[in-house]
Amino acid sequence: MSQDLYTQIVNSPPGGFIAKRVGLPQPTALDRYAPGQPVVKGQVLVGAAPGGRLSSSIAAVLGEAKIDTATTLAPELRTAAADAGLDASVFNPEAGGDRRFKGLVFDATGIKDSAELVELQRFFHPSVRKVQSSGRVLVLGTPPEDTKDPREHTAQRALEGFTRSLGKEIGKGATAQLVYVAPGAEDLIGSTLRFFLSPKSAYVSGQVARVTPGQPVPADIDWERPLAGKTALVTGASRGIGEAIIETLARDGASVVGLDIPQLGEDLKKVTDRLDGEAIELDITSDDAPKVLAAHFKAGVDIVVHNAGVTRDRTLAKMPEDRWQSVLDINLSSEERINDALLKGKRIPSGGRIIGVSSMAGIAGNRGQTNYATSKAGVIGMVESMAPVVAERGITINAVAPGFIETQMTAAMPIAVREPGRRLNSMNQGGLPIDVAETIAWYASSASGGLNGNVVRVCGQMLLGA
Amino acid sequence: MTPTVRRVAVVGGNRIPFARSNGPYAHASNSDMLAAALDGLIERYNLQGETLGEVVAGAVLKHPRDRDLTREVVLGSKLAPETPAYDVQQACGTGLETTIAVANKIALGQIDAGIAGGVDTTSDAPLALNDDLREVLLDANRIPDTAGRLKLLTRLRPGMIKPAIPANQEPRTGLSMGEHCAIMASEWGITREAQDELTIRSHNALAAAYDKGFQDDLITPYLGLERDQNLRPGSTPEKLAKLKPVFGGPEGTMTAANSTPLSDGASVVLLASEEWAKARNLPILAYITEAQTAAIDHVHKREGLLMAPAYAMPTMLDRAGITLQDFDIYEIHEAFAAQVLCTLAAWEDPVFCKERLGRSAPLGSIDTEKLNINGGSLAAGHPFAATGGRIVAGLAKELSERGSGRGVISICAAAGQGVVAILESAGGSK
Numbered sequence: 001m002s003q004d005l006y007t008q009i010v011n012s013p014p015g016g017f018i019a020k021r022v023g024l025p026q027p028t029a030l031d032r033y034a035p036g037q038p039v040v041k042g043q044v045l046v047g048a049a050p051g052g053r054l055s056s057s058i059a060a061v062l063g064e065a066k067i068d069t070a071t072t073l074a075p076e077l078r079t080a081a082a083d084a085g086l087d088a089s090v091f092n093p094e095a096g097g098d099r100r101f102k103g104l105v106f107d108a109t110g111i112k113d114s115a116e117l118v119e120l121q122r123f124f125h126p127s128v129r130k131v132q133s134s135g136r137v138l139v140l141g142t143p144p145e146d147t148k149d150p151r152e153h154t155a156q157r158a159l160e161g162f163t164r165s166l167g168k169e170i171g172k173g174a175t176a177q178l179v180y181v182a183p184g185a186e187d188l189i190g191s192t193l194r195f196f197l198s199p200k201s202a203y204v205s206g207q208v209a210r211v212t213p214g215q216p217v218p219a220d221i222d223w224e225r226p227l228a229g230k231t232a233l234v235t236g237a238s239r240g241i242g243e244a245i246i247e248t249l250a251r252d253g254a255s256v257v258g259l260d261i262p263q264l265g266e267d268l269k270k271v272t273d274r275l276d277g278e279a280i281e282l283d284i285t286s287d288d289a290p291k292v293l294a295a296h297f298k299a300g301v302d303i304v305v306h307n308a309g310v311t312r313d314r315t316l317a318k319m320p321e322d323r324w325q326s327v328l329d330i331n332l333s334s335e336e337r338i339n340d341a342l343l344k345g346k347r348i349p350s351g352g353r354i355i356g357v358s359s360m361a362g363i364a365g366n367r368g369q370t371n372y373a374t375s376k377a378g379v380i381g382m383v384e385s386m387a388p389v390v391a392e393r394g395i396t397i398n399a400v401a402p403g404f405i406e407t408q409m410t411a412a413m414p415i416a417v418r419e420p421g422r423r424l425n426s427m428n429q430g431g432l433p434i435d436v437a438e439t440i441a442w443y444a445s446s447a448s449g450g451l452n453g454n455v456v457r458v459c460g461q462m463l464l465g466a
Numbered sequence: 467m468t469p470t471v472r473r474v475a476v477v478g479g480n481r482i483p484f485a486r487s488n489g490p491y492a493h494a495s496n497s498d499m500l501a502a503a504l505d506g507l508i509e510r511y512n513l514q515g516e517t518l519g520e521v522v523a524g525a526v527l528k529h530p531r532d533r534d535l536t537r538e539v540v541l542g543s544k545l546a547p548e549t550p551a552y553d554v555q556q557a558c559g560t561g562l563e564t565t566i567a568v569a570n571k572i573a574l575g576q577i578d579a580g581i582a583g584g585v586d587t588t589s590d591a592p593l594a595l596n597d598d599l600r601e602v603l604l605d606a607n608r609i610p611d612t613a614g615r616l617k618l619l620t621r622l623r624p625g626m627i628k629p630a631i632p633a634n635q636e637p638r639t640g641l642s643m644g645e646h647c648a649i650m651a652s653e654w655g656i657t658r659e660a661q662d663e664l665t666i667r668s669h670n671a672l673a674a675a676y677d678k679g680f681q682d683d684l685i686t687p688y689l690g691l692e693r694d695q696n697l698r699p700g701s702t703p704e705k706l707a708k709l710k711p712v713f714g715g716p717e718g719t720m721t722a723a724n725s726t727p728l729s730d731g732a733s734v735v736l737l738a739s740e741e742w743a744k745a746r747n748l749p750i751l752a753y754i755t756e757a758q759t760a761a762i763d764h765v766h767k768r769e770g771l772l773m774a775p776a777y778a779m780p781t782m783l784d785r786a787g788i789t790l791q792d793f794d795i796y797e798i799h800e801a802f803a804a805q806v807l808c809t810l811a812a813w814e815d816p817v818f819c820k821e822r823l824g825r826s827a828p829l830g831s832i833d834t835e836k837l838n839i840n841g842g843s844l845a846a847g848h849p850f851a852a853t854g855g856r857i858v859a860g861l862a863k864e865l866s867e868r869g870s871g872r873g874v875i876s877i878c879a880a881a882g883q884g885v886v887a888i889l890e891s892a893g894g895s896k
Binding site: 070071073078079081082083085086087088089090091092094095096097098099 | 648649651652653654655656657658659711714715717718719811815816817819820821822
């Protein structure tokens with residue numbers, strides 16, 4: 001599924017001309033990742049509030065990723081860049097020149113008091129106009145809960161309002177995120193910086209991610225194939241978002257196992273054959289499903305993506321129990337049972353990843369979807385409750401919450417429902433299945449041991465449920 | 467046989483005041499100006515009839531007819547006609563490169579004394595035939611019969627009258643030197659204020675040098691000019707702030723004031739072995755003790771066009787076994803104020819020093835009170851090939867007056883090159 005027709009039209013010269021005159025929204029054609037591309041196509045500017053603790057970690061990541069970098073004149077940033085082998089140029093807003101940046105990264109961990117939040121204005125005010133199309137804004141802070149001083153807690157919590165607002169006004173397909181880096185997790189920010197700076201995060205904006213202490217980044221990691229040697233199970237893999245997920249995990253080097261209901265067995269086989277993977281035809285709600293899977297993965301499964309899901313929409317007044325129950329069982333309860341069986345059977349080794357698929361409905365609620373939204377909010381609950389449990393075994397659990405994604409399901413919506421869904425977000429367009437898949441691959445990465453308990457929306461910063 | 471290396475003395479220098487393009491020297495040729503500078507030097511040091519080891523000079527903008535420019539000027543001078551000469555061209559590095567060339571032969575004992583120099587005119591510029599016209603005329607020359615030639619002339623077009631004017635443009639990037647420097651200023655974060663401040667200092671310092679008579683034995687007045695025409699002392703930051711940027715677009719920081727203007731002028735320097743100078747009772751102002759030329763890849767590696775001196779310097783310092791701070795005087799050619807400030811910023815920057823220079827620590831900062839103390843190119847003007855001689859003579863004289871100390875010269879050149887050299891005081895041997 002490529003861009004929607006409207007986005008294609010307004011990105012043609014005559015279409016753009018008309019849209020501008022008539023005042024129609026003008027979605028930007030978003031950059032998307034293709035294998036072999038550099039992490040960032042363009043220069044990334046790094047700034048820092050005085051006294052931050054992430055300069056050297058940021059410089060190390062940008063240096064290793066061979067990202068063309070500029071820094072402000074801050075001495076700690078110049079020293080950090082030199083130490084990291086990062087051949088960074090200088091940016092001084094008072095020095096003129098036609099500078100353009102694909103990304104802006106700001107270390108806000110030095111902000112200890114609300115009065116110091118002005119550092120955000122000082123860095124971004126002169127640089128934000130220089131951000132290119134599909135540009136990236138990243139603010140890195142300290143998780144408020146990890147601060148010792150109330151003033152620092154307040155100031156760090158305030159960062160969220162900044163990134164969420166900047167995401168809404170920056171335009172041109174650019175995104176803005178806040179990454180909270182807990183003390184002790186400084187060396188684990190690589191996969192997150194790369195993801196949020198690259199076109200892989202095309203449809204993710206206004207999000208908050210937390211990087212916390214976890215398993216270290218493997219020394220020999222291949223960033224083109226961070227899942228090499230891993231086995232990944234994807235449920236609902238025969239089509240749509242599931243198909244994109246399993247393709248992306250295979251692209252990143254995983255041996256993939258696709259699962260879907262027997263009725264979709266033929267479609268599933270086509271997908272897994274193409275990816276040199278395995279197909280499992282199974283109804284995940286069946287009583288023996290957990291046992292079947294535990295038996296199947298005797299040798300273990302590193303990555304479990306609970307993607308399978310259904311909608312059975314009805315307002316609650318018209319909702320019979322079976323309609324309620326099937327949605328809850330497929331979207332939530334079966335996932336809990338499978339997790340329990342795989343964990344109990346020690347089928348998920350240390351370094352394992354469990355990834356759920358929530359939904360914007362689970363966050364904001366949706367008319368006619370009390371059942372669906374309940375199940376999807378439950379996925380968030382599952383991530384919250386299981387994160388500390390699996391952490392003890394070196395496993396992480398996280399979820400994505402897709403917004404409007406261009407699929408067969410959304411294509412079938414009536415236009416009056418579809419168009420607002422598509423346009424009411426900072427990108428003025430729907431996302432693609434690949435956008436969800438890339439986010440899942442970010443969680444799945446061997447370098448993402450610092451991500452546990454996150455729920456990141458893939459919604460183009462939808463105006464609902466913000 | 468291993469040659470012994472001799473100390474090379476700077477005996478003295480001479481130049482004509484530098485003029486702005488199409489000013490008083492509008493009708494003076496490179497030969498005229500180089501001859502005027504040379505004649506003044508001959509007179510000051512009584513070189514009439516001397517056969518010198520060699521005279522080396524050059525011009526950046528040179529007419530095709532000026533084949534052997536320097537040799538022809540020597541033949542027209544009071545030096546013995548048996549004095550050999552040759553031309554060198556290395557853009558703005560020419561004047562210092564000729565100095566190094568002559569000094570090296572003296573050091574090796576191949577010659578005992580020589581003159582180095584340079585000259586440039588941007589007024590009497592060499593216009594060439596339009597390339598299309600040239601092709602038609604050359605083709606016509608190759609055809610034997612008149613009918614064929616006449617037929618060929620039908621290829622002539624009115625547009626071919628337009629001459630080819632030498633452009634201040636890098637052939638491989640299409641950008642002018644100023645545009646290149648504007649990119650550097652941005653990449654190094656150099657502000658307009660810092661550039662204007664350096665500019666004011668340069669003018670005031672040169673004016674003070676004239677006022678105290680420092681230039682008296684460094685200059686021969688020419689065509690009614692006694693001081694450099696570009697010199698404008700007493701300017702203020704407020705006045706300079708009013709100027710519109712000329713490079714780097716509307717947000718640019720480079721103006722007509724903090725960039726050198728196109729200029730006309732010539733300079734020469736007399737170099738000799740100690741014995742030669744002493745035998746003639748000539749002064750020894752300073753010794754040339756080290757030199758280094760470097761080049762950078764501004765085409766493929768995105769290095770700033772005028773950053774080569776930043777590379778040449780550490781190589782030379784390492785060989786000399788000293789640090790950037792071990793100088794009493796720094797003469798950094800002010801092609802643009804931004805070029806000087808970029809170079810200083812680069813030497814202070816841990817990233818540049820580690821990633822580009824491969825050094826564990828930055829070269830560090832310099833005491834800017836020691837920088838271009840008698841004014842620089844921003845004030846004097848910059849006839850490309852003549853700048854090196856101006857700086858060598860001025861630094862040697864300053865070291866001589868102090869009676870001790872060490873000075874360094876840094877000159878950036880077009881095409882990504884840079885030349886640096888060290889001069890040391892001759893101490894009591896004056």
